[in-house]
Amino acid sequence: MPVDTSAPRSLALPGSKSITARALFLAAAADGVTTLVRPLRSDDTEGFAEGLTRLGYRIGRTPETWQVDGRPQGPAVTEADVYCRDGATTARFLPTLAAAGHGTYRFDASEQMRRRPLAPLSRALRDLGVDLRHEEAEGHHPLTVRAAGVEGGEVTLDAGQSSQYLTALLLLGPLTRRGLRIRVTDLVSVPYVEITIAMMRAFGVEVAREGDTYVVPPGGYRATTYAVEPDASTASYFFAAAAITPGAAVTVPGLGTGALQGDLAFVDVLRRMGAEVTVGADATTVRGTGELRGLTVNMRDISDTMPTLAAIAPFASGPVRIEDVANTRVKECDRLEACAENLRRLGVRVSTGPDRIDIHPGTAPSPTTEITTYGDHRIVMSFAVTGLRVPGISFDDPGCVRKTFPGFHEAFAELGRGIGG
């Protein structure tokens, strides 16, 4: 790719999926009207907003904002059927919100979301007295909540497969009559819990920690105006593109030292590999230096960026080992195997273990390679980065990027044309 090494290319990226989902929950539960500024508009967050609408919440829209009429007392309808699409935040957070209301609420989801685990959350909700029934397989969607408010108290949770169970219970805490004490026996994706706690604070609730127990007071949320950061997981594709292109530089404004999202730490991985990284007060820049070293990295905290790293790993000068990412097997697809299979198709030597992937340098692609996406947005966006260096890559389902970034292909093509300036 021709590269101009002058000014970095500045990219205004869409809002964070995780922050938008939490903001929608908090706004719906708060007392008063909340304005979300620059929420993410994508299949996941539209699905979340549609779910809230089904539950009777009112959401007004302008081009830049969503206004949510909060209802501390819970859903405005006593019966609803909600389709959560492919979004785990929707499928796990909304039944929890509904539990605090009064009515009968059914939740279903996509085929893949039906396969993804939910049992530790439904068990915890039942332990708190919630009448939650799975219609088909135990611990999976579809499910029905017969809600009569939640008293609160103590509960034990295993969040070793997904932190979203803990986030759902934390968000529920202030809506219970006595508050919640959540004892956590295992936890992945810790930075997502930190996002939850920081956002609850912005809506007037302080979560305390006592060792392995999270303590959430009762009392409800306060409406506010909330500006959504750009999505740091989305930014990883653009940062990775710069890192593999000598002299190219990408700046993402709105993601700096004060950013809430743990996935911004992906730039630390790129820095360890040899990229030049600057994290400023309100922007982050990655510049490709021509050097890309192999490394061993634990991605337990930032596993949504595992496919991004896997997709550029063959361009490193030594092997890349990504460890402690077992739960990437229960995301939009089995991401460890999807990455391995597609890399092998590109002639790369790869092996996987229960919770790791090893990738060796070098590609030997055929002139055209179709990537099997399994409907997973991150497989598409990651291998699009590989495509900057390997010609002839196509996707069986390029449109699945709609889950978090409907405009990805246009934005990425533009970057490809002008990276570096």
Ligand SMILES: O=C(O)C1=C[C@@H](OP(=O)(O)O)[C@@H](O)[C@H](O)C1
């Ligand atoms: O809480 C959230 O918004 C998320 C938490 C993470 O999931 P797990 O906790 O299941 O790893 C992440 O992978 C997902 O994309 C979003």
Ligand SMILES: C=C(OP(=O)(O)O)C(=O)O
């Ligand atoms: C795993 C993801 O999404 P979710 O769990 O929210 O469906 C993701 O966006 O990579």
